[in-house]
Amino acid sequence: MTIWLRRTGIVIALAGAIHLATVWAIPWLIVGVFAQRIAGSTGINTVYTPPLPSPRDHLVVAPSPDLLYAICLLDTAAGTVRITAGPAAGYWSLALYDRNADNIFRTGAAADAKVELLLGRAASAGTLAARFPAATYIQAPHETAILLGRFLVADRARPEAAIAARATVRCEKTE
Amino acid sequence: MIRRPLTDAAMLALALLLGLGATWLTVIRSDPGTPSGAWRLLAGAGSTEAGLYTKARVALFGLFALERSEAIYFTALQDTAGHRLRARCAYEISGIAPAARWWSITAYGADQFLIANPSERYSYNMGNLDIAADGRFSLVAGGPARPGTWLPAGDGDGAFNLMLRVYQPGAAIAADPARMPMPAIRPLGACA
Numbered sequence: 001m002t003i004w005l006r007r008t009g010i011v012i013a014l015a016g017a018i019h020l021a022t023v024w025a026i027p028w029l030i031v032g033v034f035a036q037r038i039a040g041s042t043g044i045n046t047v048y049t050p051p052l053p054s055p056r057d058h059l060v061v062a063p064s065p066d067l068l069y070a071i072c073l074l075d076t077a078a079g080t081v082r083i084t085a086g087p088a089a090g091y092w093s094l095a096l097y098d099r100n101a102d103n104i105f106r107t108g109a110a111a112d113a114k115v116e117l118l119l120g121r122a123a124s125a126g127t128l129a130a131r132f133p134a135a136t137y138i139q140a141p142h143e144t145a146i147l148l149g150r151f152l153v154a155d156r157a158r159p160e161a162a163i164a165a166r167a168t169v170r171c172e173k174t175e
Numbered sequence: 176m177i178r179r180p181l182t183d184a185a186m187l188a189l190a191l192l193l194g195l196g197a198t199w200l201t202v203i204r205s206d207p208g209t210p211s212g213a214w215r216l217l218a219g220a221g222s223t224e225a226g227l228y229t230k231a232r233v234a235l236f237g238l239f240a241l242e243r244s245e246a247i248y249f250t251a252l253q254d255t256a257g258h259r260l261r262a263r264c265a266y267e268i269s270g271i272a273p274a275a276r277w278w279s280i281t282a283y284g285a286d287q288f289l290i291a292n293p294s295e296r297y298s299y300n301m302g303n304l305d306i307a308a309d310g311r312f313s314l315v316a317g318g319p320a321r322p323g324t325w326l327p328a329g330d331g332d333g334a335f336n337l338m339l340r341v342y343q344p345g346a347a348i349a350a351d352p353a354r355m356p357m358p359a360i361r362p363l364g365a366c367a
Contacts, residue, residue, distance in 0.1 A: 023227045095239070
Protein backbone atom coordinates (compact mmCIF):
# COMPACT_ATOMS: atom_id res chain seq x y z
CA MET A 1 0.00 0.00 0.00
CA THR A 2 2.73 2.44 0.99
CA ILE A 3 4.74 1.80 -2.15
CA TRP A 4 1.70 2.48 -4.34
CA LEU A 5 0.95 5.68 -2.49
CA ARG A 6 4.57 6.73 -3.03
CA ARG A 7 4.42 5.84 -6.71
CA THR A 8 1.16 7.75 -7.16
CA GLY A 9 2.75 10.78 -5.51
CA ILE A 10 5.76 10.57 -7.82
CA VAL A 11 3.55 10.31 -10.93
CA ILE A 12 1.44 13.32 -9.86
CA ALA A 13 4.51 15.41 -9.06
CA LEU A 14 6.18 14.42 -12.34
CA ALA A 15 2.99 15.11 -14.33
CA GLY A 16 2.71 18.55 -12.71
CA ALA A 17 6.32 19.35 -13.57
CA ILE A 18 5.86 18.17 -17.18
CA HIS A 19 2.67 20.22 -17.48
CA LEU A 20 4.26 23.45 -16.19
CA ALA A 21 7.40 22.91 -18.28
CA THR A 22 5.42 22.45 -21.50
CA VAL A 23 3.18 25.48 -20.81
CA TRP A 24 6.29 27.57 -20.14
CA ALA A 25 8.06 26.23 -23.24
CA ILE A 26 5.26 26.84 -25.77
CA PRO A 27 6.12 30.53 -26.49
CA TRP A 28 9.84 29.76 -26.58
CA LEU A 29 9.36 26.91 -29.05
CA ILE A 30 7.02 28.86 -31.34
CA VAL A 31 9.25 31.95 -31.39
CA GLY A 32 12.25 29.65 -31.96
CA VAL A 33 10.67 28.19 -35.09
CA PHE A 34 9.71 31.68 -36.27
CA ALA A 35 13.25 32.97 -35.66
CA GLN A 36 14.74 30.06 -37.61
CA ARG A 37 12.51 30.86 -40.58
CA ILE A 38 13.52 34.53 -40.56
CA ALA A 39 17.20 33.67 -40.12
CA GLY A 40 16.91 31.31 -43.07
CA SER A 41 15.31 33.91 -45.33
CA THR A 42 16.97 37.28 -44.70
CA GLY A 43 19.37 36.58 -41.86
CA ILE A 44 20.00 38.50 -38.65
CA ASN A 45 19.70 42.26 -38.06
CA THR A 46 18.21 42.65 -41.53
CA VAL A 47 14.69 43.74 -42.42
CA TYR A 48 12.42 41.04 -43.80
CA THR A 49 9.55 42.48 -45.83
CA PRO A 50 6.86 39.88 -46.49
CA PRO A 51 3.94 40.59 -48.82
CA LEU A 52 0.51 41.45 -47.42
CA PRO A 53 -0.75 38.46 -45.41
CA SER A 54 -2.85 36.01 -47.40
CA PRO A 55 -4.26 32.49 -46.85
CA ARG A 56 -1.01 31.11 -48.32
CA ASP A 57 1.00 32.87 -45.61
CA HIS A 58 1.64 30.65 -42.60
CA LEU A 59 4.53 32.56 -41.03
CA VAL A 60 2.53 33.50 -37.92
CA VAL A 61 -0.96 32.59 -36.73
CA ALA A 62 -3.77 35.12 -37.11
CA PRO A 63 -1.93 37.69 -39.24
CA SER A 64 -3.76 40.96 -39.83
CA PRO A 65 -4.71 41.29 -43.52
CA ASP A 66 -4.74 45.08 -43.10
CA LEU A 67 -1.11 45.40 -42.11
CA LEU A 68 2.18 45.22 -43.94
CA TYR A 69 4.79 43.83 -41.60
CA ALA A 70 8.49 44.58 -41.34
CA ILE A 71 10.37 41.96 -39.35
CA CYS A 72 13.92 41.94 -37.99
CA LEU A 73 15.47 39.05 -36.12
CA LEU A 74 17.75 40.96 -33.77
CA ASP A 75 20.91 39.53 -32.23
CA THR A 76 22.50 41.62 -29.51
CA ALA A 77 25.25 39.10 -28.70
CA ALA A 78 27.81 41.00 -30.75
CA GLY A 79 26.68 44.46 -29.66
CA THR A 80 23.84 46.93 -29.60
CA VAL A 81 21.46 47.03 -32.54
CA ARG A 82 20.06 50.30 -33.87
CA ILE A 83 16.54 50.43 -35.28
CA THR A 84 15.13 53.39 -37.15
CA ALA A 85 11.83 53.96 -38.91
CA GLY A 86 9.57 56.71 -40.17
CA PRO A 87 8.31 59.29 -40.51
CA ALA A 88 5.34 57.79 -42.29
CA ALA A 89 1.74 58.69 -42.94
CA GLY A 90 -1.15 56.64 -41.55
CA TYR A 91 -1.18 54.23 -38.63
CA TRP A 92 2.11 52.46 -38.01
CA SER A 93 3.99 51.14 -35.04
CA LEU A 94 7.15 49.39 -33.99
CA ALA A 95 7.16 46.68 -31.36
CA LEU A 96 10.00 44.68 -29.84
CA TYR A 97 9.45 41.15 -28.58
CA ASP A 98 11.61 39.10 -26.28
CA ARG A 99 12.64 35.54 -27.12
CA ASN A 100 9.44 34.31 -25.40
CA ALA A 101 7.14 36.74 -27.30
CA ASP A 102 6.84 39.24 -24.43
CA ASN A 103 6.15 42.69 -25.89
CA ILE A 104 9.07 44.54 -24.26
CA PHE A 105 8.64 47.80 -26.16
CA ARG A 106 6.04 49.36 -28.41
CA THR A 107 5.51 52.73 -29.92
CA GLY A 108 2.34 53.97 -31.51
CA ALA A 109 4.28 56.31 -33.76
CA ALA A 110 2.92 59.73 -34.60
CA ALA A 111 2.55 60.27 -38.33
CA ASP A 112 5.35 62.80 -38.54
CA ALA A 113 7.75 61.25 -36.04
CA LYS A 114 10.94 59.33 -36.75
CA VAL A 115 11.63 56.51 -34.31
CA GLU A 116 15.17 55.60 -33.28
CA LEU A 117 15.79 52.72 -30.91
CA LEU A 118 18.91 51.07 -29.49
CA LEU A 119 18.55 47.51 -28.27
CA GLY A 120 21.42 46.10 -26.26
CA ARG A 121 22.30 43.74 -23.45
CA ALA A 122 25.32 45.42 -21.90
CA ALA A 123 25.14 48.72 -20.09
CA SER A 124 26.46 50.57 -23.11
CA ALA A 125 23.74 53.20 -23.07
CA GLY A 126 26.10 55.90 -21.82
CA THR A 127 28.63 55.62 -24.65
CA LEU A 128 25.95 55.23 -27.29
CA ALA A 129 24.00 58.24 -26.06
CA ALA A 130 26.67 60.55 -27.47
CA ARG A 131 26.56 58.86 -30.89
CA PHE A 132 22.79 58.61 -31.04
CA PRO A 133 21.40 61.38 -28.85
CA ALA A 134 17.82 61.04 -30.10
CA ALA A 135 17.63 57.28 -29.59
CA THR A 136 15.64 55.45 -26.93
CA TYR A 137 17.76 52.78 -25.25
CA ILE A 138 16.13 49.44 -24.47
CA GLN A 139 17.75 46.72 -22.38
CA ALA A 140 17.30 43.35 -24.11
CA PRO A 141 16.36 40.58 -21.65
CA HIS A 142 17.97 37.97 -23.91
CA GLU A 143 20.42 37.98 -26.83
CA THR A 144 17.68 37.39 -29.40
CA ALA A 145 14.74 39.72 -29.92
CA ILE A 146 12.27 40.35 -32.70
CA LEU A 147 11.19 43.66 -34.18
CA LEU A 148 7.76 43.87 -35.74
CA GLY A 149 6.82 46.96 -37.71
CA ARG A 150 3.14 47.31 -38.57
CA PHE A 151 2.02 49.59 -41.41
CA LEU A 152 -1.67 50.00 -42.10
CA VAL A 153 -2.98 49.22 -45.57
CA ALA A 154 -6.45 50.72 -45.66
CA ASP A 155 -7.08 49.31 -49.17
CA ARG A 156 -5.31 46.07 -50.10
CA ALA A 157 -5.46 47.07 -53.77
CA ARG A 158 -3.38 50.16 -53.04
CA PRO A 159 -0.55 49.26 -50.65
CA GLU A 160 1.98 51.71 -52.16
CA ALA A 161 1.98 54.21 -49.27
CA ALA A 162 2.46 51.45 -46.70
CA ILE A 163 5.25 49.88 -48.78
CA ALA A 164 7.01 53.27 -48.90
CA ALA A 165 6.52 53.71 -45.15
CA ARG A 166 7.87 50.24 -44.45
CA ALA A 167 10.95 50.97 -46.57
CA THR A 168 12.05 53.44 -43.87
CA VAL A 169 12.70 50.60 -41.39
CA ARG A 170 16.39 49.85 -40.74
CA CYS A 171 17.98 47.35 -38.37
CA GLU A 172 21.77 47.51 -38.06
CA LYS A 173 24.62 46.80 -35.68
CA THR A 174 26.20 49.83 -34.06
CA GLU A 175 29.69 48.33 -33.68
CA MET B 176 14.68 -8.36 -12.21
CA ILE B 177 13.00 -6.47 -15.03
CA ARG B 178 9.92 -5.50 -13.01
CA ARG B 179 11.45 -2.33 -11.57
CA PRO B 180 12.47 -0.79 -14.94
CA LEU B 181 9.06 -1.67 -16.34
CA THR B 182 7.33 -0.02 -13.40
CA ASP B 183 9.50 3.10 -13.74
CA ALA B 184 8.77 3.28 -17.48
CA ALA B 185 5.06 2.89 -16.86
CA MET B 186 5.14 5.66 -14.23
CA LEU B 187 7.04 7.96 -16.60
CA ALA B 188 4.62 7.24 -19.43
CA LEU B 189 1.64 7.92 -17.17
CA ALA B 190 3.19 11.18 -15.94
CA LEU B 191 3.85 12.26 -19.54
CA LEU B 192 0.28 11.42 -20.50
CA LEU B 193 -1.16 13.33 -17.55
CA GLY B 194 1.21 16.30 -17.91
CA LEU B 195 0.75 16.74 -21.66
CA GLY B 196 -2.98 16.05 -21.35
CA ALA B 197 -3.29 18.82 -18.77
CA THR B 198 -1.42 21.18 -21.13
CA TRP B 199 -3.74 20.25 -23.99
CA LEU B 200 -6.82 20.84 -21.84
CA THR B 201 -5.72 24.08 -20.18
CA VAL B 202 -3.96 25.76 -23.10
CA ILE B 203 -5.13 24.33 -26.40
CA ARG B 204 -8.68 23.17 -25.69
CA SER B 205 -9.72 25.93 -23.31
CA ASP B 206 -11.35 29.04 -24.72
CA PRO B 207 -8.80 31.84 -24.85
CA GLY B 208 -9.55 34.95 -22.85
CA THR B 209 -12.25 36.44 -20.69
CA PRO B 210 -15.88 36.43 -21.94
CA SER B 211 -17.31 39.73 -23.16
CA GLY B 212 -20.62 39.13 -24.94
CA ALA B 213 -20.04 36.72 -27.83
CA TRP B 214 -16.39 37.71 -27.73
CA ARG B 215 -13.47 36.82 -25.54
CA LEU B 216 -10.89 39.37 -24.53
CA LEU B 217 -7.30 38.22 -24.84
CA ALA B 218 -6.47 39.89 -21.55
CA GLY B 219 -2.78 40.22 -20.82
CA ALA B 220 -1.78 39.70 -24.45
CA GLY B 221 1.75 40.96 -25.02
CA SER B 222 2.25 41.91 -21.40
CA THR B 223 5.47 40.92 -19.66
CA GLU B 224 3.34 40.57 -16.52
CA ALA B 225 1.04 37.94 -18.05
CA GLY B 226 0.95 34.50 -16.51
CA LEU B 227 2.32 31.28 -18.00
CA TYR B 228 -1.03 30.18 -19.39
CA THR B 229 -1.83 33.52 -21.02
CA LYS B 230 1.59 33.62 -22.67
CA ALA B 231 1.17 30.10 -24.00
CA ARG B 232 -2.33 30.82 -25.36
CA VAL B 233 -1.24 34.10 -26.97
CA ALA B 234 1.71 32.32 -28.63
CA LEU B 235 -0.69 29.74 -30.04
CA PHE B 236 -3.62 31.96 -31.01
CA GLY B 237 -2.13 35.43 -31.55
CA LEU B 238 1.66 35.39 -31.63
CA PHE B 239 3.32 38.81 -31.24
CA ALA B 240 0.25 40.52 -29.83
CA LEU B 241 0.70 44.09 -28.70
CA GLU B 242 0.31 45.25 -25.12
CA ARG B 243 -3.13 46.74 -24.46
CA SER B 244 -2.15 50.40 -24.54
CA GLU B 245 -1.37 49.85 -28.23
CA ALA B 246 -3.91 47.22 -29.24
CA ILE B 247 -6.70 45.13 -27.75
CA TYR B 248 -7.77 41.81 -29.23
CA PHE B 249 -11.15 40.13 -28.97
CA THR B 250 -11.92 36.75 -30.51
CA ALA B 251 -15.32 35.21 -31.18
CA LEU B 252 -15.66 31.47 -31.60
CA GLN B 253 -19.41 31.46 -30.97
CA ASP B 254 -22.45 33.53 -31.87
CA THR B 255 -24.41 35.55 -29.32
CA ALA B 256 -26.52 32.47 -28.47
CA GLY B 257 -23.40 30.46 -27.68
CA HIS B 258 -23.30 28.25 -30.79
CA ARG B 259 -20.01 27.59 -32.57
CA LEU B 260 -19.52 29.75 -35.69
CA ARG B 261 -19.93 27.56 -38.79
CA ALA B 262 -18.91 28.55 -42.31
CA ARG B 263 -22.22 27.39 -43.83
CA CYS B 264 -24.17 29.84 -41.63
CA ALA B 265 -24.49 33.56 -42.24
CA TYR B 266 -24.14 35.86 -39.22
CA GLU B 267 -25.00 39.49 -38.84
CA ILE B 268 -22.34 41.32 -36.86
CA SER B 269 -23.65 44.63 -35.62
CA GLY B 270 -22.63 47.11 -33.01
CA ILE B 271 -21.11 50.47 -32.25
CA ALA B 272 -17.74 51.43 -33.67
CA PRO B 273 -15.11 51.38 -30.91
CA ALA B 274 -13.37 54.64 -30.07
CA ALA B 275 -9.91 53.94 -31.43
CA ARG B 276 -7.29 55.00 -33.93
CA TRP B 277 -8.11 51.95 -36.03
CA TRP B 278 -10.18 48.82 -35.72
CA SER B 279 -10.94 45.82 -37.87
CA ILE B 280 -12.82 42.50 -37.89
CA THR B 281 -11.07 39.54 -39.52
CA ALA B 282 -12.26 35.98 -40.20
CA TYR B 283 -9.92 33.04 -39.56
CA GLY B 284 -10.28 29.34 -40.16
CA ALA B 285 -10.02 26.78 -37.38
CA ASP B 286 -6.27 26.69 -38.06
CA GLN B 287 -6.05 30.42 -37.19
CA PHE B 288 -5.02 31.41 -40.72
CA LEU B 289 -6.84 33.61 -43.23
CA ILE B 290 -9.61 31.96 -45.23
CA ALA B 291 -9.09 31.69 -49.00
CA ASN B 292 -11.92 33.15 -51.06
CA PRO B 293 -12.28 34.37 -54.67
CA SER B 294 -12.90 38.00 -53.69
CA GLU B 295 -9.78 38.03 -51.47
CA ARG B 296 -11.86 39.63 -48.73
CA TYR B 297 -10.40 38.79 -45.32
CA SER B 298 -11.56 41.62 -43.11
CA TYR B 299 -13.62 44.76 -42.75
CA ASN B 300 -12.41 47.80 -40.93
CA MET B 301 -13.38 51.32 -39.94
CA GLY B 302 -12.15 52.52 -43.33
CA ASN B 303 -14.37 50.36 -45.54
CA LEU B 304 -17.51 49.82 -43.44
CA ASP B 305 -20.53 52.10 -43.58
CA ILE B 306 -20.64 53.63 -40.13
CA ALA B 307 -23.77 55.64 -39.32
CA ALA B 308 -23.68 59.03 -37.64
CA ASP B 309 -24.52 57.36 -34.31
CA GLY B 310 -21.56 55.02 -34.71
CA ARG B 311 -23.55 51.92 -35.65
CA PHE B 312 -22.28 49.47 -38.24
CA SER B 313 -23.17 46.00 -39.48
CA LEU B 314 -21.80 43.36 -41.79
CA VAL B 315 -22.50 39.74 -42.62
CA ALA B 316 -19.95 36.96 -42.15
CA GLY B 317 -20.16 33.40 -43.42
CA GLY B 318 -22.81 31.57 -45.43
CA PRO B 319 -23.24 31.71 -49.21
CA ALA B 320 -21.80 34.64 -51.17
CA ARG B 321 -23.95 37.76 -51.08
CA PRO B 322 -23.64 41.35 -52.25
CA GLY B 323 -22.72 44.14 -49.87
CA THR B 324 -20.51 43.98 -46.83
CA TRP B 325 -19.98 40.22 -46.71
CA LEU B 326 -17.01 38.56 -45.04
CA PRO B 327 -16.44 35.07 -46.46
CA ALA B 328 -15.79 32.28 -43.96
CA GLY B 329 -14.97 29.43 -46.35
CA ASP B 330 -16.81 26.56 -47.97
CA GLY B 331 -18.37 23.56 -46.27
CA ASP B 332 -19.34 23.36 -42.63
CA GLY B 333 -16.00 24.09 -41.04
CA ALA B 334 -15.67 26.18 -37.90
CA PHE B 335 -14.33 29.70 -38.15
CA ASN B 336 -13.65 32.52 -35.76
CA LEU B 337 -13.54 36.28 -35.79
CA MET B 338 -10.98 38.65 -34.38
CA LEU B 339 -11.76 42.26 -33.50
CA ARG B 340 -8.59 44.34 -33.28
CA VAL B 341 -8.72 47.76 -31.67
CA TYR B 342 -5.55 49.78 -32.23
CA GLN B 343 -4.69 52.67 -29.95
CA PRO B 344 -7.99 52.42 -28.09
CA GLY B 345 -9.60 55.40 -26.40
CA ALA B 346 -8.77 55.95 -22.75
CA ALA B 347 -11.98 54.35 -21.44
CA ILE B 348 -11.48 51.16 -23.47
CA ALA B 349 -7.78 50.95 -22.63
CA ALA B 350 -8.57 51.32 -18.94
CA ASP B 351 -11.22 48.58 -18.94
CA PRO B 352 -11.54 46.68 -22.25
CA ALA B 353 -14.17 44.34 -20.80
CA ARG B 354 -16.61 47.26 -20.63
CA MET B 355 -16.39 48.03 -24.32
CA PRO B 356 -19.81 47.57 -26.01
CA MET B 357 -19.20 44.46 -28.13
CA PRO B 358 -20.79 43.78 -31.51
CA ALA B 359 -23.57 41.20 -31.46
CA ILE B 360 -23.19 38.10 -33.67
CA ARG B 361 -26.61 36.82 -34.72
CA PRO B 362 -27.24 33.87 -37.05
CA LEU B 363 -29.43 34.56 -40.08
CA GLY B 364 -31.81 32.45 -42.14
CA ALA B 365 -31.80 28.68 -41.63
CA CYS B 366 -29.18 28.88 -38.88
CA ALA B 367 -31.21 31.31 -36.75
